Amino acid sequence: MSRPGWEDVLPSPSFGGSLHEAWFTTFDPPDSGLLVEHVLPSLLGASHSLSQDLKERSLFFGELGSALEALRGRLTVISSPPHADRKEAQYPWLWRYVSHFTVGAQARAVQHAKLWAFHWKAENEEWLELRVSSTNLTESAFKDQLQAGWEVKLPLAGRVTDRTRRTWGELIPFIDALADSAGEIAAARLQRLKTLLARVECPGGVTFIASVPGKKSAARQLKPFDVSEIHVMAPTVGDWDWRELSAWGADVGIGLDKVHLKWIPANHPWVASHGWAMSRKAKAALEDAGVKMESISNGSRLSEQHQDADSRWSHAKLYLLRSRAKRRLLVTSANWSRSAWGAGKETPRNFELGVIFESAWTDLETIGEPFDPPRTAPFCLNREDETPFSTLQWAQALWNGERIEFHLRSTDSSMPVTVAVSFAGGTEKEHRLSGGTLEMRWTDTECAPLSARFTQGVDVLDVNVIDIRPPAEFAKTPLPEVDPADAAALREAFLLRRYGGPAVDPESVFGARGPRKPSVAGGPAADFAVQAWLDARAAFNVLDQWRVALAQVAGDRELTAAVRQDGEELRTLYGRGDTPSCRLVAEELCWRLNEIA
């Protein structure tokens, strides 16, 4: 595949499938507004939208909350720890449904990779979609930046084999290391991704290039490609010195005079974004080392569709490798820095991930022209370290419905640490942590814990509380952002719809007071069919769909518990119905629930 596509940044359901599990990695902490208003509704194929109209808004949040509840434990985000002053988040309840982990559980690490993986299911087919890109889970990454990415959708076989898994090369050790770094619960989630990778082979002609903190220089992974020339475009160039640059070149197996860095001149529109940075010291080192710096002119475009009016700045990280008659392109998260790649004995500090493949796309070679000072000079900016040192390296807060467990890794065991927990409803409680762990009893499901702020001296580390309550307990927490009076009706309506029941009828949801009865066939018979038969078929269809869902999760304790909880709620709902079919369905659900109890 040589020419780049021009794709929507928002991921969306593929081929009519529904999302079964998702994994996201991002550098910046994920933006909850972006997730709630755009990414998740798109991934889930939501029918309703966030509107000024109250009913539509309630349907939106009811649908989203119900869908997220069904996927709880299967939506994972892994980022770097948010050491910078954290913006107050919109929709703090989101993190009850989406688990946000950070790296650094074992040793200091920066999570800079952007790997998104989606497990899709439709009828009897399953697929794995992988996206490797430069896109963080933030609104500015989506809106203000132009990103490059690689993606694949693969049908999954039923059989899991080690041989298949090994075809993914460096991706597997990368996932293992990420799992180690993000804590036990994240590791279990990533294990499921590894299992999927053992069900389908890596596409031919594709090689993963991965950086893992503390491991060998990732630049060495480029050496087998016998590179004779390399063209680099990345918005950040690290503070290289001559020795490190030489080591990097040796790792790749290339003379530095064969490295062409595509860089912006000081008058380029992207300067205003503050997204591009190279220090004067690094520029001098590159010049000393013989790296060829080439100017990206104001009119340069990355693809046919890239218009002059496009005000976004490029956050893409691209490396075009020439070797004999071949060209290969590396699409990656890695800036050109020692932290991203490592060099010689210096190990990478970051998790980075990229994909390399043969490409006839030569635009990166031709995009640059020599700088011509004083008309054009390379833009230089000394940027502060994005990840300043903090004694607080990693933290996690888990709530199981009975107690909140806090875990912290600090480089200073002598200085006291406090943790302030924020709860739904606005209350806050502060405790002192000793020995890196703390347990706090908390059973109030109405005021669920949302986030925890660890403070040690001047260092602060915020984490979202990971909700690991069993499904039956979780169901006690009201749906977010909807009137409590409508929440139960919304919940039941979307539960029925999830199992093949009728489309949600706003009239039956809003203003419905008192015990609700299940809507069955969705509407009156429009022909000579007998209504009772239609109702019966609709009700038993829901039951059948539930049984299929139960069979599909057999062997997975957590998922079985979730489907069982759905069954309990369906039984309650049909138990309130006053038709023979409702009674029969409630009865059969009762038997089946008892059987799996």
Next chain:
Amino acid sequence: MKIPSRVTFQLTLGPVICIEVASIHMKERSTWSWNFTAPWEPISVRRGDALGFRAAADHFAELLAPGLNNGSSDARWISILSWCLKWSHVAWQNAGGSDLSRRDEQQARYAWLRPLELLWVARALESGQASGQLRGRRSVERWLTKGQRPANFAMTDEQYRRYRQIGTYGAYRVMLRTIPGLTEGDGWTPASVAHRLADLVNERLPRDARLNDAIFGDGTKWGHWNGKEARYWVERGWSGWRDGADRARGMLPVPDEDTRKPLPLEERRLLEPVLFGEQSILRIAALELARAKSVSSHGDLCAVLATSRELSKTVGDASLALLPEFSHFADATMHAMRGLWGELNRHGEKQAPPIADLARLSDLRHRFDQLRAAGDRWLRVPGRDRLAHGYVVTRLAEAMRDAATPIRQITALVHHHHEFGGGRRWFREQDRKLVPLVAHTGVVASNYRFRLRSLSLLAAQCGVAAMDRAIDAMAQHDFNDEEEAQ
């Protein structure tokens, strides 16, 4: 426990139609690709419920203008949508659609309707019309500029998906579903009046742009078009969509300059009886608004409606009594919210001014004095406990009453916003500072309203009464901002 076997049964209710599913088998699509990201224009998220008063406001709106919303303000679109519903229903049924009870089936049904909505927007633009209710206009303009080549009218997947709610059909869907004669009660299947409206629209189209049943019985392979409905309409079903657009302005969406003018008589005769039937609440409310003398503001109109004997006979004596005080308090609160937002942005987007500094500003103090006075009026009004969702309103009024100092008043309002506001919040208090939570352009600071403008415009277009005075008064507020944050 042994589970007894269930007797299964199946009734064949009609001919089984095989639908060619649009999904593509993965085995054919397992190749990888690389790409750059296309520009992303996030659909603006309406953040119009800053105080959590929307439910209470909707209570009054439902009393006065049931079935309408702020977007349903052009009666012409009811005619056009009737035409769209009629012909998209034929196409959908030909393509195998029959049942509308489930979400997937409704989505399939809408997939046949949406291109027609957008083609009417395109037709209006092609005619040279630049105003009126043309939802999706920017995308359609791009689509036209690029020779109609981009898929889905040049909308992104997200925009195209959400058009179901934010498009024209979404604005009129409740009316189409709830007003007898427009649909069979499902919002999809055209009923008698919709058929007549559709025929009227069709007759007024130039001959080459009209649709007829013969077009749909031409041996089309319908399965082929599932998933490509937009292409079907543009290339096959309504390939004459732009024919005579310049000569047919009479049946296009109403441009802004004509929104208060009555529609042609023939069209009014069909629309008025269904929208404004004798003794209907819409007619009574519209007539009350039209009859109101010496009204000069939205607040005056609320007072007129609250004291209307005709309305009280229909909706109950006490139902509207709270409307003036509620509206006054809500407007005063939004006035104070906009004042805070304005000051926040005066300090620059990244700054967070101390609340103590804000409390010293005379303009803000004046706004909060007005807010407290309006809150006191609300607390004195009899029967406020009967208002559904009124506790949110009362809670804010009490909080303002109990906040003795300007600092506490600001803090109380900010806390209320954070606790009860719907959707994105504008700001919050942190360390005694006011911290912005959205970009300075991200706030929709409109007041709480009760669909009176939509009601008045529809009434004017249907010839119920002359509504100019009421519409002019609606534009005037009790509290005017010199610098409104939008």
